[in-house]
Amino acid sequence: MTFTANEFKTDLKPVWCPGCGDFAVLNSVHRALAAAGCAPHETILVSGIGCSSRLPGYVETYGLNSLHGRALPMATGAKLAAPRMTVVAVGGDGDGLAIGGNHFLHASRRNVDIAYFMMDNEIYGLTKGQAGPTTPTGDKTKSTTYGNPDPSIDPCALAIACGASWVARGFSGDVKGTTELMTRAIRHHGFAFLNILSPCVTWRGEEQHKEIRAKTRPIPAGHDATSREAAMRLTDEGEHVTTGVLYEVERPTLLDELVEIERRARGDGAATTREAILRAFLPAA
Amino acid sequence: MTFTANEFKTDLKPVWCPGCGDFAVLNSVHRALAAAGCAPHETILVSGIGCSSRLPGYVETYGLNSLHGRALPMATGAKLAAPRMTVVAVGGDGDGLAIGGNHFLHASRRNVDIAYFMMDNEIYGLTKGQAGPTTPTGDKTKSTTYGNPDPSIDPCALAIACGASWVARGFSGDVKGTTELMTRAIRHHGFAFLNILSPCVTWRGEEQHKEIRAKTRPIPAGHDATSREAAMRLTDEGEHVTTGVLYEVERPTLLDELVEIERRARGDGAATTREAILRAFLPAA
Amino acid sequence: MSKDVTFSIVGSGGDGAVVAGDLAAMACAAVGLHVIKTEAYGPQIRGGESSSTVRISPVPIAAQGDASEALIVFKFSDFARFRSEMPLAEGCIVLHEPDDPPPPELASYRCVPVPFAQLAKDAGAPGAKNIVALGLLAAMFNLPVDSIRTAMRKRFRKRDAAVIDANFRALDIGSAFPSPRVPREGQGEGRPRLLMSGNEATAFAALHAGCSFFAGYPITPSTEILQLLGEWLPKIGGSCLQTEDELAAIGAVVGASFAGSKSMTATSGPGLSLMSEMLGLSSIAEIPSVVVNVQRGGPSTGIPTKSEQSDLFHAVYGGHGDMPRVVLAPCDVEDAFHTTVDAFNIAEEFQLPVIVLSDQLIAQRRETIDAASLVHDVVQRRVPHDPDQSYQRYATTDDGVSPMTVPGIAGGMYQTNGLEHDEQGRPSSMFITHERMNAKRHRKLEAIAKKYPLFRRFGVNDPEVGILCWGSSAGPVAEAIEAMNTKGAGVAAFVPRILAPLPLRELQAFIDSCARIVIIELSYEQQFHRYLRSLIALPRDTRVHARSGGKSLSAIEVIEATAVLEEVMA
Amino acid sequence: MSKDVTFSIVGSGGDGAVVAGDLAAMACAAVGLHVIKTEAYGPQIRGGESSSTVRISPVPIAAQGDASEALIVFKFSDFARFRSEMPLAEGCIVLHEPDDPPPPELASYRCVPVPFAQLAKDAGAPGAKNIVALGLLAAMFNLPVDSIRTAMRKRFRKRDAAVIDANFRALDIGSAFPSPRVPREGQGEGRPRLLMSGNEATAFAALHAGCSFFAGYPITPSTEILQLLGEWLPKIGGSCLQTEDELAAIGAVVGASFAGSKSMTATSGPGLSLMSEMLGLSSIAEIPSVVVNVQRGGPSTGIPTKSEQSDLFHAVYGGHGDMPRVVLAPCDVEDAFHTTVDAFNIAEEFQLPVIVLSDQLIAQRRETIDAASLVHDVVQRRVPHDPDQSYQRYATTDDGVSPMTVPGIAGGMYQTNGLEHDEQGRPSSMFITHERMNAKRHRKLEAIAKKYPLFRRFGVNDPEVGILCWGSSAGPVAEAIEAMNTKGAGVAAFVPRILAPLPLRELQAFIDSCARIVIIELSYEQQFHRYLRSLIALPRDTRVHARSGGKSLSAIEVIEATAVLEEVMA
Ligand SMILES: Cc1ncc(C[n+]2csc(CCOP(=O)(O)OP(=O)(O)O)c2C)c(N)n1
Ligand SMILES: Cc1ncc(C[n+]2csc(CCOP(=O)(O)OP(=O)(O)O)c2C)c(N)n1
Ligand code: SF4
Ligand code: SF4
Ligand SMILES: [Mg+2]
Ligand SMILES: [Mg+2]
Secondary structure: OOHHHHHOOOOOOOOOOOOOOOOOOOHHHHHHHHHOOHHHHEEEEEEEEHHHHHHHEEOOOEEEOOOOHHHHHHHHHHHHOOOOOOEEEEEEEEHHHHHHHHHHHHHHHOOOOOOOOEOOOOOOOOOEEEEEOOOOOOOEEOOOOOOOOOOOOHHHHHHHOOOOEEEEEEEOOOOOHHHHHHHHHHHHHEEEEHHHHHHHHEEEEEEEEHHHHHEEEEOOOOOOOOOOHHHHHOOOOOOOOOOOOEEEOOOHHHHHHHHHHHHHHOOOOOOOOOHHHHOOOOOOO | OOOOOHHEEOOOOOOOOOOOHHHHHHHHHHHHHOOOOOOOOHHHEEEEOOHHHHHHHHEEEEEEHHHHHHHHHHHHHHHHHHOOOOEEEEHHHHHHHHOOOOHHHHHHOOOOOOOOEEEEOOOOOOOOOOOOOOOOOOOOOOOOOOOOOOOOOOOHHHHHHHHOOOOOOOOOOOOHHHHHHHHHHHHOOOEEEEEOOOOOOOOOOHHHHHHHHHEEOOOOOOOOOOOHHHHHHOOOOOOOOEEEEEOOOOOOHHHHHHHHHHHHHHHOOOOOOHHHHHOOOOOOO | OOEEEEEEEEEEEOOOHHHHHHHHHHHHHHOOOOOEEEEEEEOOOOOEEEEEEEEEEOOOOOOOOOOOOEEOOHHHHHHHHHHHHOOOOEEEEEEEEOOOOHHHOOOEEEEEEEHHHHHHHOOOOOOOOOHHHHHHHHHHOOOHHHHHHHHHHHOOOOOOHHHOOOHHHHHHHHHHHOOOOOOOOOOOOOEEEOOEEEHHHHHHHHHOOOEEEEEOOOOOOOHHHHHHHHHHHHHHEEEEOOOOOHHHHHHHHHHHHHEEEEEEEEOOOOHHHHHHHHHHHHOOOOEEEEEEEEEOOOOOOOOOOOOOOHHHHHHHHHHOOOOOEEEOOOOOHHHHHHHHHHHHHHHHHHHOEEEEEEEEHHOOEEEOOOOHHHHOOOOOOOOOOOOOOOOOOOOOOOOOOOOOOOOOOOOOOOEOOOOOEEEHHHOOOOOOHHHHHHHHHHHHHHHHHHHOOOEEEEOOOOOOOEEEHHHHHHHHHHHHHHHHHHHOOOOEEHHHHHEEEOOOOHHHHHHHOOOOEEEOOOOOHHHHHHHHHHHHHOOOOOOOEEOOOOOOOHHHHHHHHHHOHHHHOO | OOOOEEEEEEEEHOOOOHHHHHHHHHHHHHOOEEEEEEEEEEOOOOEEEEEEEEEOOOOOOOOOOOOOOEEEEHHHHHHHHHHOOOOOOEEEEEEEEEOOOOOHHOOEEEEEEOOOHHHHHHHHOOOHHHHHHHHHHHHHHHOOOOHHHHHHHHHHHHOOOOHHHHHHHHHHHHHOOOOOOOOOOOOOOOOEEEEEEHHHHHHHHHHHHHEEEEEEEOOOOOOHHHHHHHHHHHHHHOEEEOOOOHHHHHHHHHHHHHHOOOEEEEEEOOOOOOOHHHHHHHHHHOOOOEEEEEEEOOOOOOEOOOOOOHHHHHHHHHHOOOOEEEEOOOOOHHHHHHHHHHHHHHHHHHOEEEEEEEEEEHOOOEEOHHHHOOOOOOOOOOOOOOOOOOOOOOOOOOOOOOOOOOOOOOOOOOOOEEEEEOOOOOOOOOHHHHHHHHHHHHHHHHHHHHHOOOOOEEEEOOOOOEEOOHHHHHHHHHHHHHHHHHHOOOEEHHHHHHHHEOOOHHHHHHHHHOOEEEEEOOOOOOHHHHHHHHHHHOOOEEEEEEOOOOOOOHHHHHHHHHHHHHHHHH
């Protein structure tokens, strides 16, 4: 049985500002879950804290809007506990790269079987406009009166470097394209990271939307998505930002590894019952 | 006035196991601090928790063996508070890449003006032999009865990806080479990361020392250390491990940025006294 | 004729309700009136419902005001979500758009239709509904119109003259519009007062205390402290670092302090929870640190935009092990300045972590302060400048404080850690060392209790009812006590400003002087009550008025909880 | 003739002191004797000083034994660091190498030179000093030699026959060597007993309770739990994840629990501090979680290898906001099994975080258990399997527990969060919702207090002295009470096994039945005493015996603290 995008909607009204890019992301999520053939009761959405992290409240699945920075470990636990469920983590750039940076590194490395959508507005929206890891260097924000001193991170470059097996970039303004990327991410076997440029009209200005549209470029024809180096090159092009699937490889996932471990654990002909395990503590007379 | 290696020794007896690679690292630290012209009272050594993190106790400087994973933020704070001091962070692979991974990412990105020596034994030594982020996949350890499921991280590759401006690898067995690399790291302008392969004879076996010696290769002649791609290539060579300076570039450091910010802050002719700042809160009648 | 008045303005989106409140507050502060201004918002990140409540008085006031005498509503649908938390005074004047009739439940109030939008249009400033409203309020309450104009000039300085003039017209049209007059006594002494929020007072206190390093991570309702110090510290040669998270923030603070700087971070509940481990290092390695924690509704993410007093347990008990720390709590905005300076003084003199427990109500309300009151002595760390061979970082002393060298001092080098350690800082796992060092570290608390018995006491002597409360609850309690005592009751309050170590001697004396004790706090678990019980004997018949936060405490609530007037009347 | 004996073996590097202790313990457990074995180490990571202390008895024993009747020392320089923490019984037999004379302070004991190294050489097993020593002990205390051989065969199974034979010779030579004989009563019932550590019992309990997911990060003294479940869970179709840190560990646990698995993590103080924030989410979102915290010396890194009871404050109070949680504490190794199963039962039934406060002494000592005692009912989560339209995740109920759907159940979808929320889980910042939901979540604690009044009580009825203690202190207290009461004193103890919510009714009844109360704990700050005071009235003359950890509590210490014998004798 399949479900329509509408069946993934809840009747809770988003708290987002009029014009926020996250509305379009939400729209894409509804469509992508349907397109990927997910069932609401067999889908788990986990987020951290932020404007973007409010998203699970607006999607009819098992949803958890958790703690700032912790979406990935929670999604990992959920996936290992319920491997048959589709598990998707969502959140903001600050949530995923500042306080959540370490989990991003290790979830990528372990190739956890989940999709992760990062709504990247280059700012801390919910706390009202402080610089974050993707805020361009030099930008003045509420917390950087004299300009942001820190070099900004390209989330896709970081994901590739950390070992994510599927890495793509999208733009919330392009609902069709984003929906397609989300669908592929959900279907990917392993950790699929999608960086979605999603304007914050309130703290990055009404212009951000146009600016992003202007600088995005589709993936160049003939790009070899299996090449780390080629993918990396598409992550630092100065002016432009490439959207599409930058990197895609097939390698064992965390679940694959755990299945293999279970095989070995049972295989060694050893104790696989409570009683047998206990016997090991009984000294022979 | 300069100091000798001996003047950097304390009379506290290391707790390390006989044969531990960290003895040689300690030896190199004593020599490098002297060689770099550091003064004991103008040097700060900060570490996390682990066998390796005990090192500051054996070096006559201002030393802080802090919390597991927190060496880098503490070293960053120390450097910003006392820019004239030489600040060196040290610790293990677990300390720096597992619990401390997020700080590693952000210290590299910010190009903090410190040197960071990671004693990499591919294991959690102090807790008696569990797998860590650099433990080879498949290895059996105390915590991976059926083999380590996780792909291992190359700390140098990660440092380069995160933006460190100086990245090198050394081998504790080569005291001369390691001392030289440490000296350069201390002198580097910005975040200098040195990954030191340092055997854990107790949990990785007496053989580890020989194995490392066998697989290390000196930096190839004509390597362009200013090229990210070239440096990256030297971080994944299967069998071999390249020692030496893999990557070295000059870019503004966190201190440079803060100096510039101070210039702007004072420059705008605005309030730079307590009184002037307070006046802003006094409404005009 | 009432001395002080309170009015509220409710709107949404571009209505500018909050701006109108700001202008009124600034104008009144400018002429020396006492002002307290609070705001409230709906869940919408922007463009949602917002309200501003302003209380004005010629004499000092301690709280935000129980109920509004006037309410301006641009749309009643926006008012709905504030209703349960915005009490209206009996006979409250409700001004509303003619085409938006008041809901039945407001019928009992004096509802006056005013065509705000139309009047603004007439003035040629279609967006200036709020300024029209401001004009009306000025006329109703006889507010200083000239200084409202000055405030508008400052606020709109970036707009062009034509717009400003149109706004002035809107103001005049508003004041000219027929509306009830509410005579109000006293115009203030003319000398302008500072208008500050608790977060601003805290950030300024850090400068005053000599803080030269701040590290923090944004979190509501403490973020303004990070933002202000990011702007101010570079001006005076200090530095501010926005870290990747709170673990790094407190780590950088303790690292900077180890290196010799007075250092601070600011956060709220979730961040304080994350800092627990590092505060333990600050405590055992005896490295000074100051953490400002602005409380909000909990647990977990809770209610980030509203006040509560439920981080007390974590502040006084949080963190594993026997971990000496100090906890201070300001009573109001001005006190946020003094407690923060005291926090630095205590941290530096006694080399331990000091937590300042502020709360959203103090941190984000704006309040008038007398500039002259912002003076406070500053203490420095005990640093031996030419230590000799015998220098021991953790030398045993009577008060437990051992002189602390800092990097740069020749011969002062030492190596320390978070392990148990001996006088030289050398790791030891021996029981005897552990017991000796625990004793040394805890002796500092006795010394602090003696030197800093910080508290406020108000009300009569030998009271019939003694109220125990802390933090922002002190304001409504103070006003309730004044009200009760003028009615002939004999009530007093003891408000500790240092929660750990508690000023036990003074507290005991107060309790002994009272016939009855009532405890008042905004914590469902009665954290303050249970904390007091763990340290001092409370009378069997002690009453406790404890409830969740999310709605600020009112003087009337305190009066009811105290249940003393009934008796007086009886 | 004494029923039970205690002996210690001290060595370093390759001396094999610990191996000898293990073999003795296994051999005695195998024949049904009761055994408790503890170990201690110097700071050296490996090759440093080590000691093993074994207590053997034909009747049940509750503690590790106050003092050793025999001490084997391969080098007195190694013994030095243990001296202050290893009491020797009067007339203790001290066996040592002839060329290593005992220090003067040991002169008062029965020192017997034994050429261990030489005898081992004679046996053709130069490395087997420890086996020679074991032979001596076997002869002295009449230990079951055959089952020592069996234990050796198991232990050395990887070595070749020749080596094993040489070791057997060493054992015989040792037993043959002239040494004092210490007659000991009782040989055990023959039926072998389980020999387990507290960490092993805890890990096994998780399997028993149906735990199918574990996530953790190594930390002394809890790491064995991670290691064992990493080995066991895959066997029964569960999974174990070693995470990057404790934040991820507890995050994964709560995530897995949300997805429907019984989940657990294990850590020690520093890790528990880092988990504070996530426990708040588990509490407000009502997602079951079990955290085993094995206490060690604190604060900060403290003394990782030694026991203390100073994480109590953090366990019962840690975390910002009003955060209901449950805290259990085992009294011994077997109890570590039962409390852990109860932890899962309570977490699953009441949907909140449950902390099990174990400690290093229980976690890492080995103790004999009767296999038959490891039975305990298992409770399941209330899951509505076909929820209808009206399903509300946080529906109001009498006991505060709302049925919880899990992913996979059609029609059971809900969206939750760490914000305050209404019955459907929708975020709300309204006071009324906050107060209502705080009440709902806290009602669960009342229900738990009724259903799980877990405690132990031993000693006489209507005692003259009532002791209050918890955790591993219960052992020495139990033995002290037996000793005192046999001498005619009337002492009893009340040991809560659930610390939050406390079994107040039962505790009050106990206190009322006692003439005097003595509190005994290993926390410098008197955490247990202060916690009790916050909830229950203690008699004015309550005595408190509280000190730092790092040295285990002895029965003698308890007897002195109770100061009751003097009176009896008087
Ligand atoms: C532990 C903790 N620290 C800080 C915060 C405050 N906080 C909430 S959201 C947020 C950042 C939001 O930025 P981002 O993740 O990019 O999401 P956005 O709002 O931009 O969509 C912060 C710092 C918190 N809730 N918890
Ligand atoms: C918060 C916290 N978690 C866990 C630990 C336990 N712990 C101490 S050292 C260590 C890892 C040591 O490995 P590494 O950093 O590689 O240092 P090594 O001992 O190998 O030199 C761990 C997990 C701790 N001390 N603190
Ligand atoms: S603040 Fe920015 S990110 Fe948040 S809802 Fe508004 S527009 Fe969107
Ligand atoms: S355990 Fe390993 S790392 Fe630690 S001291 Fe011993 S050899 Fe060195
Ligand atoms: Mg963002
Ligand atoms: Mg290591």
